[in-house]
Amino acid sequence: MRDGQEFKQAVRRGRKAAEPAMVVHVVPGTDGVTSVGFVVSKAVGTAVVRNRVKRRLRHLTAARLGEVPAGSRIVVRARPSAATATSTELGDQLEAALHRAVAHGDRP
């Protein structure tokens, strides 16, 4: 996801699921290319820390794209505790959050 408008729409319209280290917004799709965006604010830490968090989340999300409908639009917002969490913790939380958001989306 590369457009500011897309971010706004996904955050506003998407189903939200919160975990200690992140908040996930999902707009379920029907077909096409799934797009993902990450938001890591300065509250998370310095530039080095933010980069590390973003990279970890990118890899973890890429591995779980099969669990969301194709064409969905996902925004993952990192919270401050993501800075100290391990990759295993981040992965578990991401998986739980995605499941909840998608499940909500299935029941309009």
Add this chain to the structure above:
RNA sequence: UGAGCCGGCCGGGCGGCCGCGGCGGGAGCGAUUCCGCCGAGGAAAGUCCGGACUCCACAGAGCACGGUGGUGGCCAACAGCCACCCACGGCGACGUGCGGGACAGUGCCACAGAGAACAGACCGCCAACGGCCCCUUCGGGGGUGCGGGCAAGGGUGAAACGGUGAGGUAAGAGCUCACCAGCGGUGCCGGCGACGGCACCGGCUCGGUAAACCCCACCGGGAGCAAGACCAAGAGGACCUCCGGGUCUGCGCUGACGGGCUGCUCGUCCGACGUCAGCGGGUAGGUCGCACCGAGGCGUCCAGCAAUGGGCGUCCCAGAUGGAUGGUCGCCCUCCGCCUCGGCGGAGACAGAAUCCGGCUUACAGGCUGGCUCAUUCG
């Protein structure tokens, strides 16, 4: 062996699996795919200086404003670097210094203290001179400390208007002299120079602060890669038209008649279909700039104390734009804790390129390495 001083460098290593960005080449109409190569730092940071580059009506002079401030050298340039000088600190290696001018002028110097920049007299010292008292052989002598003389000693202070010694005196004082320190001058010598050394002379002493105003010398146009160029889109407006369209401009409203050239003055340039100001709102898609043969990296030789410069050889070395340079696992390394001395658990410094260079400053676990100083011991 023990203390210490000054540099230079590194700043986790290896491997498996899965990924990302760029460039080159191959295949494909194409989306894409395959192969090869490259892919964060010494500070990429703070954005404090200096440049390159771009635009500003080619932007000139004076004033203002800002910056720099020992000397010489280096550099594209600098508030940088090197060498040296001076002052201060250290036994020393070495360190520190916003290091021009205080007879151009103005200002400030708290507290303490008698007195702090036209110096001053609290304690103290003195009794020459005047006064007063006593004695007198009428020459004078003694006392007092009222007037007075003095600034040596004490005391205050960051600083008290030179120091030591002698002469001198009532007591004293550069009052006089010798030496020393300091100031100014002259001559000679050394050095490109800052400056240093020696000799002589002078008045005998004349504070500090310019990170206070100020004075002097030198330097400085403004804005910045969202600079700027091109393409696409584009409400509205202006002009042309063969009514098909084309060209230019580029959001709206309000206001001014002037405005630009950094501010002011001179000067100069642009303008009324224009320009500028204020308010309110919106957008920032693509390509280039820009990934770069360069103030370039590495090696070596030469010149130089060095900064640096030159010759030769060799290499091509990140280029994203919601922003790649990674994720994960294992072994090793370092450190910390526990402890059954061999394992277990945890941690791995500061920190992430954004137009590009040269510096400065700040942050940094731990480690490697070179040179030098002092003390002690042995030979």
